[in-house]
Amino acid sequence: MGKKKDDYDRTLENLQIQWVEAQAWAIEQGVRTLIVFEGRDSAGKDGAIKRLTEYMSPRQTRVVALPKPNERETSQWYFQRYVPHLPAAGETVILNRSWYNRGGVEPVMGFCTPAQHEAFLREAPLFERMLTDDGIILIKFWLDISREEQAKRLAERVADPLKRFKVSPLDAEAQARWDAYSQARDQMLAATHARRAPWTIVATDDKKLARLNVIRHVLTRLDCPGQVHHRPDKAIVFPADQAAGRLAP
Amino acid sequence: MGKKKDDYDRTLENLQIQWVEAQAWAIEQGVRTLIVFEGRDSAGKDGAIKRLTEYMSPRQTRVVALPKPNERETSQWYFQRYVPHLPAAGETVILNRSWYNRGGVEPVMGFCTPAQHEAFLREAPLFERMLTDDGIILIKFWLDISREEQAKRLAERVADPLKRFKVSPLDAEAQARWDAYSQARDQMLAATHARRAPWTIVATDDKKLARLNVIRHVLTRLDCPGQVHHRPDKAIVFPADQAAGRLAP
Amino acid sequence: MGKKKDDYDRTLENLQIQWVEAQAWAIEQGVRTLIVFEGRDSAGKDGAIKRLTEYMSPRQTRVVALPKPNERETSQWYFQRYVPHLPAAGETVILNRSWYNRGGVEPVMGFCTPAQHEAFLREAPLFERMLTDDGIILIKFWLDISREEQAKRLAERVADPLKRFKVSPLDAEAQARWDAYSQARDQMLAATHARRAPWTIVATDDKKLARLNVIRHVLTRLDCPGQVHHRPDKAIVFPADQAAGRLAP
């Protein structure tokens, strides 16, 4: 086990070094990068983001996790409250959950109407197309966890006093409404996967492997000149349009 | 002349009363209204906005005239800096110039590249469609002034110490580049006139008539129940797609 | 009567011309000006602000009338929500009501506790001292109306369909709690009048005269070189520390 851990640490460090180089290049070139992290509760979003951002430039990086909209925001254009956070030249913005709330938790939990859900699936590709037309690099991760692994992690969370602020009243629903979440996910991936705004699936039952592959994929998408990338493992990371039968059922 | 003035004042007051009633209804219903004022320098935007907003609810009304973008904003998604100002439920937002800078002054004065101009004409209808799909009422006015009248007003401005802050270094170009502005306007109206985001042309050589007709048109678009509207004069106010031969050459 | 009106219009225009010149100088010099308008309901704040700002530079002028604080704001440092609106170099910010809500309407209507009221009277001079130490010119107007004139104006408001958005549920209390408002005002003026943050009282039963004198006082405070000012009428405009017996009882 000690050895495996060392391998992971060394690989992670190497990837982080490459990522630091890539960001330095992106800052110099004025490249704008927007990375969306989505996935069920406990799928590993926080952990992946932590490793991805550990050594990034604080001035050119923002991790954004918006609270629930207030009443005024609820009445605004659906995408409005996300827009002020979009990246300027050289910036990398990481969304820890995003407008895709309306493609998952909201319809499943009844926090939006079916009409709002449908409208969202229609409008999201238009919104994202405007951003990519404008030159923003948009990377969308779906972190995919199995039902058993989620059950295990949610149980561990409750028992861990350090994870007190990760526990949410919605956790109980994650397992109870597993199938509704799967269905919403499939519908969302199908409706919002686009050539320049593709979804990338990362299987996260193995957390460490997932974290490495997230950074590998980001490096591939940035494609900073002079870097030779190890492509992420195809069994773990794959495009949404090749997901048939591979997503957690 | 005294009599004519009285007529204008009385008509204006009646329209403002109707408009106050209509806004009270819009606030109650949660209607969101976005009114864009565009037009050449001295076409009468400020004056029309002043009469339109004179008695509106200060809490639910915002007039927005954005300064030139700073360097960071220049590198962002083109529409980003306008989005925070979009109306929430019950609000009326009035844009005194808007994203259409990139359809007029920017390409004519060389403040954007031809590629940016083209991209704008392609993207603006998508952006506006997202807003109208979301239920926002979008009213776009093009205030149309003749070349002679503009020359007269710009000259008067320079002589009037109260209009000091209206005088701009760009004024001189308004006449010099008249034809380029006309061409940009025609291209813009053609590319961005849409069923739910239509342009309405208001001829403004007669300022007072124009102001009355702006309010009349807004009332028609709001269509508050129980109000009987006098349609604006067709010779003065007309849809952009019926503008052939009627716009200032 | 016609003649008197002409006099007013001519005097107003002359003052506005001087004020435009003074603002041009303030912009050039980077002078920061903060003008606070306080006074009972219908004392004439909106009307005075309208004439003062009519020809000011839109880019360097902001009129700020904050809505009621939301729940989060209520829990913050009391002055926090006003601070983002403070003037930068060359700017004039006009506060239509201000932090002095806590010196008047809040204690009188029971919207704050007596302890909060007391704390406010203690803290406001410190806060303002920081701003004036920093070089901001702070002008504070108390518009003073008599009980009879207020009764008349509030009654007219209700009857005027154009003033629909000026009518507030608090209006009824303005007369009913007249004495409590007088007492709060006296306490506030005594506690927060300071050498560099002085209160200036303007008697406003004569609206037009009041508007002229507001501009005259602002000109005197700005003291733009090369301008010869007519000092405002001492019977109408006077410092708070010389108010004994002259304020509306």
Place this chain on the structure above:
Amino acid sequence: MGKKKDDYDRTLENLQIQWVEAQAWAIEQGVRTLIVFEGRDSAGKDGAIKRLTEYMSPRQTRVVALPKPNERETSQWYFQRYVPHLPAAGETVILNRSWYNRGGVEPVMGFCTPAQHEAFLREAPLFERMLTDDGIILIKFWLDISREEQAKRLAERVADPLKRFKVSPLDAEAQARWDAYSQARDQMLAATHARRAPWTIVATDDKKLARLNVIRHVLTRLDCPGQVHHRPDKAIVFPADQAAGRLAP
């Protein structure tokens, strides 16, 4: 060494658990906490903040590291740009550098005038007094590093590809102007140490010990009922007014 590391990890985890409990209590009680981290380059601010915030509630915690002020901000009230970040009820805000830039790097590097420096030392206690009068808990850390240790860390940084974004053109000056920095620090601590806004010195040559003691001190200041705290080590953490002869010369 392995054992020592285990001790640190176990102690850190225990402190973090207490801190999570304390924050849960602070959220429930609506306590507002503002923690300022100051210190020379490489004194360990980022590392201490990382451990302090590792398990905190993301929704009620903000780490704020402001970029250099833009031109407009430079002309505003000096404290203005910090104010929007102050904590609301239940929130903990951590400032990674703060208004104390004007007490250290700015005067030493000549980025402000001597008069601005003096004014800052006079105004900062007033500003902080307003915040603590309003009930905000203000904790101010000065992380104190020795000259030799700083030299070592800055050299390591340059050699480490993961620390690329920590390297700054100002690093070279940290050693060259060591004495000027010491003098500015002494002046700042003397002028701005106050009963309710005290400075706490943490010696950070031993990074790990420093991190533990930072959390210990925060726990002591929060004083959440039912927690028994181990006071931080007096040789490492001490109040600024008992610092004579103990600060890095």
